[in-house]
Amino acid sequence: MEPDETDEAAVTRELAEETGLSVTVGRLVGHVERPAPNGVFLIFDYECQVTSGVLRAGDDASDVAWVDRATFDTLPTTYGLVEALSGWNCLPRA
Template sequence: MSRFYPDAPRVGVSVLCLKDNKALMIKRGKEPYLGHWSLPGGLVELGETLKQAAARELLEETGVQAALGEPVETFDSIDRDEHGKVVTHFILTVFRGSYLSGSALAGDDAADVAWVHTDDLENRPTTPGTPERIRRLMLV
């Protein structure tokens, strides 16, 4: 099923990985939101649990492993075109975890990767709601 103009929502995950009071972020290398900074993540594969998908996507996109807990948030990301037709619809579950190992390097769908302090979130283009989500979930 296509990510664009799908006939059903796509299920995805993202990870708030924390180290030294900074969040690991990726610069998106593909649409939607090409060039915007976001939490690492992606789509759940058939037969994979949400947590397995989160760990896999984090490792594939950043080379990092984290101690993931239970999900901390689930939300809809729906974009419509000028005619009101759904362009993308993702149901995203966010996991939070502390850095365990690995050197942060951009891989898979990521064009870049960075450890970002909350004071620096406004200095870069981000996917909708990402700065607020990071600040809120860092307190969980």
């Protein structure tokens, strides 16, 4: 986040930069803490509705895709991601 940036502004900006999508930010669905070099990262995840744009991978990703649950289950994921998304009822639909 940038100094004095709200969560909504940060989510909107980051999604545009990293995916090419414009969104309307909805409710907070959950949060996690992850180790960082100088402490911890606090990660807040929000429900969003895509309003425009074309999905593309940002400069820190090699690929991006919308996937169903069967495909999602075949992908490598970061430690704790599936458990968090499951607990927040945010896993892809079948």
